[in-house]
Amino acid sequence: MSEQLAEAFAVLPDYLGGHMRLSMAAIACAILISLPLGILAARRNWLAGPALGFAGTLQTIPGLALLALMVPVLGGAIGFAPAFVALTLYGILPILRNTIVGLQAVDPVVREAARGVGMTRQQALIEVELPLALPTIVAGIRTAVVWVVGAAVLATPVGASSLGNYIFAGLQTRNWTAVLFGCVVSALLAILLDQIVRNYEIAARQRNRMVAGLATLGGVILIGAALAPGWINAGSRQAGENVLVEAVGLEGRTVVVASKPFTEQYILVALMERVLEDEGAIVERRDGLGTAVIFDALANNEIDVSIDYSGTLWTNTLRREDMIGRYRMMAVINAFLLEQYGIYSPGSLGFENAYGFAMSREGAERLGVTSIADLAGQRVTIGADTVFFNRPEWTGTREAYGLQDATPRPMDSTFMYGAVRDGQVDVITAYTTDGRIPAYDLVILEDPRAILPPYDAMILLSPEAAADDAVAAALAPLVNAITPEMMREANRRVDLDGQTPEQAADWLWGEIGG
């Protein structure tokens, strides 16, 4: 437990710095957009309605979806840019709304007085209307700060470092310490910033410059404390680059490695990070991205290396539903990816992580089930990850084996193993390399008609990374080096023993013989 906590603290400067840079930039930009727009719209009803409507509509889009949508909107860019744009859009509404409301609420008598004493429109705005609307405007900024700092944890799946890294990775690797740590730090940050802006609000209401000054001091200290470690790290990293003179294959080259949000991917990325760093590369990790995000970013050279599964590529990218043999499938995929995207696969890791219908041994024996075919017509509940029921594997299996009476229960994959063990669901679509299958004594049902496609773990390189033999060469020791048993054991160490993905990767590297 304390080891997990120590590890969480070790990466805090990086995650907190990323979180702060992202939120601060988004809030600053939201203010720069909302304030002039609000001033323009406050006296023009034809503009106020549509502007508030647009901002309000953005607000109704779930945060995660808005962030993910920005990736294709920005042409496949991942990392800071899509997160920044989405969070800026998110922060606009409260500031815009309060600017408009605050200005419209200025007493018409006072507005007429401003004209009556001889102010121009602009003087009336700057000297009378804005000062009177200021407390309302600052209250809007305060709301935006809390929203944006909270929503910034969702930047992790689009590839920007944030406190969400703790939460997303922790959820998948069952590291509840990390999840809690991420939640607590982001909540504390939101509360602190909220209090700082609240003092501005008080200062604006009471027209008290000292309170405003103290709030500024607090803000500067907080932002400085959050950002400084990041700068120091960046500085020392550069210094480190200069010290290393030993010429190796990837010396000084930055390689960006991405993972999907589950344990196996975190372990494999840690393993690749290790292998690439041994060759002198500077590895940047983008953890917990969505499958489609990773693929687009890989094609656009935004990331260099990822691991994907043949069955996923077959249905998602090649859009094929027919089934061919495991090795032929990989050959077809390789040719297609190289032809269409310039993405190159130097090989598979040697194991498959397929979907397998799994039941507890006791449940299977009670119902007399050994094959998916035995589930035909049974009223069973099937737990699966959130995407499975939208995939052709599910419709294929349902049709082929007559599973129309089964009830689908989508859930986060990390919870489904416990759910089937405890009898909360009857069947799950387990990942066949998951360490919890043997640990929970689950049995994988046979698939006599071979409906479920193979899922070989394939290394994928971006066009740029593929152009340089050094990356493929560095990763060569991993090709066909990992057996299903080794992967399952590595997963088990993280999911059940509470090891970190890095520790499991070290064990795996030892087994490979590196």
Next chain:
Amino acid sequence: MSENAIGTDVLRLEGLTKRYPGGVIAADAVDLTVSAGELVAIVGESGSGKTTTLKAINRLIEPSAGTILFQGRDVLALESHALRREIGWVMQGDGLFPHLTAAQNIAVTPRLLKWDSARIAARVDELLELVRLDPEDFRDRYPHQMSGGQRQRIAIARALAVEPPLILLDEAFSALDPVTRAGLQDDFVALQHRLQFAAVMVTHDMAEALLLADRILVMKSGRVIQTGTPSDLVNRPADPYVTELLAAPAKQAKAVAALENSA
């Protein structure tokens, strides 16, 4: 300047008309002349066009037709915000800026005219004395820290700040309680006698007009029904409506007189 300007026209309205889109005529060919040191009251009910006429003078409302001459200059040829800096403006419910202190409120127009700060500070104290508020006590008070009467005194001081030759008052005393109102009215008339500015005040209260004004303009539905001195109006009302307006103050006066006699 104000002393030797006595008798000359500070303001002249000729055929002032305000027509709104849709055909409503708020002010219909209003003529008016105001000399230095003179106080003219425009009396009428709401909707009579009295406020429209007043606001057309400093172009808070743009007139549709007619001529407005301020010190012989056509106001429509001037920049409206520059014009307003030359004309004092006192409105109903004081119209002070709630985020500014009394001194800052009074200093607004001098600041717009880029007076230096020493001159402004001296002028603010002078004006506070003029409206009979202790500068030490009131300089740094915000509007919410003053009574209604005190706020209206600050509003008058603000209107007088740059010694304008003309002051416009829009129901300036209406929101005050009777005792405060009477005190402020007396002080205002005394100030005008001293400083000899011209003044146009709009009021719905005929008694106030009779007490304060040198001349009264009675308006109804946008038209001027009668123009004359208070005694002209009382002795020779030109219209039944004028008689009607005079009835209320007359009745009050009689009632008070009867009570005095019975004592």
